[in-house]
Amino acid sequence: MDLLGNGPHVRQARRDAYREEDSLRTRRDRFKGFTNITTGSKGEGLTCCFKSDSDVMRVIDNVMCVEDGVNCNNISREITFMILNFRYYYHGHCKLRLGRRDQFIHPFVRRALWNDEYLSKE
Template sequence: MTRLGYGEKMRQWRVEKYRGKDKPNNAKLGRMTVMTAGSKAEGLTCFFENDWDVLLILDHVRCVEAVVSLQTISDDIYVFRMDTRVYPGPCRLSKERLADAASDVIHNAL
């Protein structure tokens, strides 16, 4: 597998390059963070091989588990709670706190 470009060192090199590709995008976006996910994030595929999975993270939104205290989270952040103690798969989010500043993205999604 090493000769084909799928050895541990080559995979680690790819992971670092894909993370480096995300950094300029994050500098431009402001209140959003972009992360490469999936097989690219694990270094399993080359640049033009397979699809590119991207995770967009809104910096002013937090999704927390049931045990997290809301006092530890700033008031200008939207907070949603998920209960992961019941079922290990998909879960429903409950709206815990909306921030003072309006966000069209969150409002439209709700």
């Protein structure tokens, strides 16, 4: 990798640059409630900025997923949290359910779950 210009120090410099770009993009979009994370080959520092496409994951702030069995009593009611149930499902698949009925549900999550039986009973 060193001969191709992809040595460890170059890859780390690229990762740092993408992380800084994510930070600037997140600060610019802070009022929208997202955190930006560069993923894929750019997130690993394998490609420079003008090669290939850019994969950016936008994580909604105040939304959290926890595994089934985790004590969620201390999670604030302003945070939308979902419980991941991996039992009885194929590898890599799970069922999501809302953590509490009386919690705040982020509008994006509400729209995504609009036809879900769990929300339609409210």
